[in-house]
Amino acid sequence: MIIRPRRLRRNKAVRAMTCETRLSASMFVYPMFVKEGRGIEEEIPAMPGQRRFSADRLPYAVERVVSAGVNAVLLFGLPEKKDFLGSEAYNDDGVIPKALNELKRHFPELLCITDVCLCEYTDHGHCGCPRGEDGYVDNDATLPLLAKAALSHARAGADIVAPSDMMDGRVEAIRAALDEGGHVDTAVMSYSVKYASAFYGPFREAAGSTPAFGDRRTYQMDPRNRREALREIELDVEEGADIVMVKPGLPYLDILSTVKDISPVPVGAYCVSGEYSMIKAASERGWIDERRVVCEAAFSLARAGADIIITYHAPELAGWLSRGEIEF
Numbered sequence: 441m442i443i444r445p446r447r448l449r450r451n452k453a454v455r456a457m458t459c460e461t462r463l464s465a466s467m468f469v470y471p472m473f474v475k476e477g478r479g480i481e482e483e484i485p486a487m488p489g490q491r492r493f494s495a496d497r498l499p500y501a502v503e504r505v506v507s508a509g510v511n512a513v514l515l516f517g518l519p520e521k522k523d524f525l526g527s528e529a530y531n532d533d534g535v536i537p538k539a540l541n542e543l544k545r546h547f548p549e550l551l552c553i554t555d556v557c558l559c560e561y562t563d564h565g566h567c568g569c570p571r572g573e574d575g576y577v578d579n580d581a582t583l584p585l586l587a588k589a590a591l592s593h594a595r596a597g598a599d600i601v602a603p604s605d606m607m608d609g610r611v612e613a614i615r616a617a618l619d620e621g622g623h624v625d626t627a628v629m630s631y632s633v634k635y636a637s638a639f640y641g642p643f644r645e646a647a648g649s650t651p652a653f654g655d656r657r658t659y660q661m662d663p664r665n666r667r668e669a670l671r672e673i674e675l676d677v678e679e680g681a682d683i684v685m686v687k688p689g690l691p692y693l694d695i696l697s698t699v700k701d702i703s704p705v706p707v708g709a710y711c712v713s714g715e716y717s718m719i720k721a722a723s724e725r726g727w728i729d730e731r732r733v734v735c736e737a738a739f740s741l742a743r744a745g746a747d748i749i750i751t752y753h754a755p756e757l758a759g760w761l762s763r764g765e766i767e768f
Contacts, residue, residue, distance in 0.1 A: 452767065465510055465511075470512070470752070470754035471514045471752060472493065472501065472516070473493070473516050473646055474494070474536065475518040476520040476535045478494050479497065481501075484645065485645070487643075487645075487716060487717055487720070489752075490716075495539040495541075498543060502543060502546070502547060505755050509758035510755055510758045511550060513551070513552060514554070515536055515554050516647055517539070517554075518560055523561075524569070529558050529561040529592075530591075536596065541596060551600070552600075553598070554598045554600075557586075559647075560647050560649045564652045566656070567604070567606065569581045579609070583609055584613070586607065586610050586613065587616070590603065590614040590617060590618060594621065594623040602628075602685075603630055604631040604634060605631075606660050612680060615628055615679065628680060628682050629681070629685060633669040633695060633699065634661060634685075636662065639712050640712060640713060641713070641717075642716070646713065670699070684705055684706075685710060685750075687709070688710060688712040689741050690715055693744040707745055709746035709749055710751075719733055719737075735757065736768075
């Protein structure tokens with residue numbers, strides 16, 4: 441007898457019925473950059489199609505996102521003033537609280553996730569407080585500042601806070617601060633597995649967060665390591681993370697798959713700025729079909745285990761899904 445797997449590939453209807461991985465708009469999170477000021481809507485050269493918005497312009501941009509079927513955004517703040525300790529990160533009248541106030545007023549059901557880190561707010565561009573002449577980031581001195589930032593976001597209406605700094609113990613510090621502040625229902629989505637990746641380049645232009653000296657390899661993970669990722673997941677879950685994340689996405693599908701196998705909580709994957717910009721650059725030159733590549737990338741993340749996909753293509757993906765334009 442000849443076994444014929446091709447029988448289940450013979451037409452669109454059969455392939456759709458028997459596909460093993462499915463996408464839903466409810467899985468997608470759209471990252472957005474919020475800049476201090478008013479009336480701002482500016483292009484990001486390194487990320488074609490993406491913009492920075494001031495808080496007053498943000499609802500107009502989110503309307504498009506929600507209309508496409510995406511109901512979750514991840515906010516990154518760009519303050520006017522920066523200092524050594526990144527004090528605008530935990531200013532209750534800062535750029536992220538203002539953005540949250542606007543969004544919750546216009547879209548009360550929108551799921552608002554906020555990035556909790558210091559790199560966008562410090563004058564040195566690091567995710568914590570450097571010490572000494574070598575600029576080594578002081579882990580324990582950074583934790584209270586991250587906790588203050590998370591609490592400030594929760595007070596302004598954040599549904600989920602997402603620490604991306606990679607300091608040891610920050611999930612526990614943030615969870616304690618939220619609980620003590622009465623925000624027991626605010627969830628923590630930890631960037632648990634965040635590699636020191638070359639794929640972040642366009643984001644650093646978008647957020648103005650390039651380090652003034654050194655790099656982030658002393659706190660972000662070594663791309664060569666796998667077991668370390670599993671340890672980070674275990675620690676963050678023990679400390680109270682409600683959701684864990686792997687970042688970047690596509691270069692670390694092996695890590696994502698293994699994390700999915702061991703994690704007792706939902707797993708997210710971040711299709712980062714470098715991945716987005718490469719797809720855009722190649723599609724603009726006619727080298728690839730942007731829609732098919734974006735869809736294939738999203739399916740690969742879901743196939744590897746992602747319950748949540750953070751992607752700059754979220755509105756497009758949701759629109760293609762709703763119109764039945766995703767075909768394989």
